[in-house]
Amino acid sequence: xxxxxxxxxxxxxxxxxxxxxxxxxxxxxxxxxxxxxxxxxxxxxxxxxxxxxxxxxxxxxxxxxxxxxxxxxxxxxxxxxxxxxxxxxxxxxxxxxxxxxxxxxxxxxxxxxxxxxxxxxxxxxxxxxxxxxxxxxxxxxxxxxxxxxxxxxxxxxxxxxxxxxxxxxxxxxxxxxxxxxxxxxxxxxxxxxxxxxxxxxxxxxxxxxxxxxxxxxxxxxxxxxxxxxxxxxxxxxxxxxxxxxxxxxxxxxxxxxxxxxxxxxxxxxxxxxxxxxxxxxxxxxxxxxxxxxxxxxxxxxxxxxxxxxxxxxxxxxxxxxxxxxxxxxxxxxxxxxxxxxxxxxxxxxxxxxxxxxxxxxxxxxxxxxxxxxxxxxxxxxxxxxxx
Numbered sequence: 001x002x003x004x005x006x007x008x009x010x011x012x013x014x015x016x017x018x019x020x021x022x023x024x025x026x027x028x029x030x031x032x033x034x035x036x037x038x039x040x041x042x043x044x045x046x047x048x049x050x051x052x053x054x055x056x057x058x059x060x061x062x063x064x065x066x067x068x069x070x071x072x073x074x075x076x077x078x079x080x081x082x083x084x085x086x087x088x089x090x091x092x093x094x095x096x097x098x099x100x101x102x103x104x105x106x107x108x109x110x111x112x113x114x115x116x117x118x119x120x121x122x123x124x125x126x127x128x129x130x131x132x133x134x135x136x137x138x139x140x141x142x143x144x145x146x147x148x149x150x151x152x153x154x155x156x157x158x159x160x161x162x163x164x165x166x167x168x169x170x171x172x173x174x175x176x177x178x179x180x181x182x183x184x185x186x187x188x189x190x191x192x193x194x195x196x197x198x199x200x201x202x203x204x205x206x207x208x209x210x211x212x213x214x215x216x217x218x219x220x221x222x223x224x225x226x227x228x229x230x231x232x233x234x235x236x237x238x239x240x241x242x243x244x245x246x247x248x249x250x251x252x253x254x255x256x257x258x259x260x261x262x263x264x265x266x267x268x269x270x271x272x273x274x275x276x277x278x279x280x281x282x283x284x285x286x287x288x289x290x291x292x293x294x295x296x297x298x299x300x301x302x303x304x305x306x307x308x309x310x311x312x313x314x315x316x317x318x319x320x321x322x323x324x325x326x327x328x329x330x331x332x333x334x335x336x337x338x339x340x341x342x343x344x345x346x347x348x349x350x351x352x353x354x355x356x357x358x359x360x361x362x363x364x365x366x367x368x369x370x371x372x373x374x375x376x377x378x379x380x381x382x383x384x385x386x387x
């Protein structure tokens with residue numbers, strides 16, 4: 001599902017509007033001027049100027065690999081990669097690299113840039129690494145304008161970047177990608193190879209988030225990619241391998257009134273199947289009727305899941321030292337698939353204190369599928385809990 005979350009940050013990032021005017025602000029300074037306005041998700045999401053952008057109203061025809069690239073006419077978009085890695089020496093790591101694109105003003109084909117620094121787009125990157133054995137969680141954030149090569153996205157060949165952080169294709173068929181991110185003493189370089197074709201979530205790729213007109217996104221996933229590469233932590237180099245997950249969404253929507261946040265699960269089981277489910281929460285604590293997901297079997301037809309198909313029971317909680325209480329262990333049941341999953345984090349303290357505060361981290365899964373034991377790993381995202 002990833003972040004309908006930062007969806008209308010143009011109303012929050014007032015300082016970023018200076019980037020449109022071509023001010024001679026060095027890029028590092030420009031990033032520092034973007035304010036952290038609130039940790040409350042509902043305060044960041046607003047329907048302001050919603051109808052000035054294209055809305056997601058009906059299914060579209062997807063085209064790959066072209067749709068891996070940007071769709072700048074829509075207000076918000078993201079490229080989201082998570083994964084679990086094992087080092088040759090036995091260490092385990094989780095990672096996340098997300099690159100967001102936000103339109104700062106509605107599209108206008110007649111608008112002309114006044115300088116090489118001017119842009120109507122801003123890109124934001126989040127990079128996180130979970131060092132399981134060391135019980136350490138590292139997070140970094142970057143901002144850059146879509147100008148002078150500081151950040152951007154392109155269709156052919158596919159590439160999206162914020163400074164030297166990037167995700168790009170290494171082969172034009174869209175099945176092999178390269179990922180790179182570095183911050184301080186952490187340096188990650190991965191080759192990713194899709195083991196399954198793109199999966200369209202929702203109704204043929206249209207993911208409806210509420211009953212309001214246009215409150216939807218185009219949403220697909222690459223649920224299983226083989227990951228190989230190098231990771232350096234505090235000067236120690238590791239050869240790593242594992243599995244990754246890529247989520248892609250774009251649209252112009254926001255959370256509707258009464259929606260508080262969501263719990264998003266992306267789980268990869270060792271029988272070759274995957275489960276994605278997002279549990280949208282309302283401000284009264286109830287589950288929103290537009291909660292939904294997708295089950296991708298190792299073989300056979302993909303199954304779309306509604307709120308009525310899935311039960312998520314919270315079995316434990318974690319209190320953030322920054323404030324806010326997050327659910328932290330879950331039992332997920334899908335009776336129509338005869339599937340029972342128990343999900344727990346590899347580390348409780350996997351909270352990202354970025355321009356919004358949310359929890360996202362690596363998890364382990366123990367499951368029963370048709371009565372047979374199954375294990376797995378995955379990632380969980382929790383939004384709307386930080387106060």
